[in-house]
Amino acid sequence: MSHSIRISLTLPCNQERAWHAIADWEGQGSWMLQSKVWVTSQIREGVGTSIAAFTGPFYKSYPKFAALGLLDTMVVTNWQPPIRCDVLHTGKVLKGTGTFELVEISKSATRFNWSEDIECSRLQFLAIYPFLWIGVRISLARLSTSLRPPE
Secondary structure, three states, X not given: OEEEEEEEEEEOOOHHHHHHHHXXXXXXXXXXXXXXXXXXXXXXXOOOOEEEEXXXXXXXXXXXXXXXXXXXXXXXXXXXXXXXXXXXEEOOOOEEEEEEEEEEEEOOEEEEEEEEEEEOOHHHHHXXXXXXXXXXXXXXXXXXXXXXXXX
């Protein structure tokens, strides 16, 4: 059974700048909460790119403390810069799809729509939903802060 989670926010930059920040896979670790992200394929962008993300309290020491976190592996299935990227989650625990969508509001504002459709039981989803929602909200707020223009 698939369960959805969706979060949107306005980023303080143009669509191109937002895309570059989001599609910089390794750079995601600077704004994603307690996460280390890396590319696992020969290609670094486009359909077929494979990415891994480890989230946990000792993420900087992965794989040493792998048992204390979640390894999320994924493959890009749709690549439409600077508008949309879809991934298929291929991990042992996290299965489903994810989407990043950017909608230009103005030259200095972009709507970032993040969504996940997670394959799990309703009980499992209800158990992880609050933590996932809070973690993503914090991560997206950190992304937004990192994209603010210098004062």
